[in-house]
Amino acid sequence: MSSPIRSTEFRCEYRTRPLDIATQEPRLGWQLDAGDARGVVQSAYQILAAASPEALAADYGNLWDSG
Secondary structure, eight states: OOOOOEEEEEEETTBSSOSOOOOSSOOEEEEEEOTTOOSOOOOOOOOEEOSSHHHHHTTOOSSEEOO
């Protein structure tokens, strides 16, 4: 059984832990960790930002939804 695919090494505006972002459209980045699987590629993504953990758990990006 192979490991689950995980996202790691998150970045925003090329920084790993930004405290402030001075742009309305920040550049985001991450790495995929597919464990021992080969040929794994990412085909889509969706990023949600929510004002509460409950909203995020309900897939409700009330602050931002990348679509």
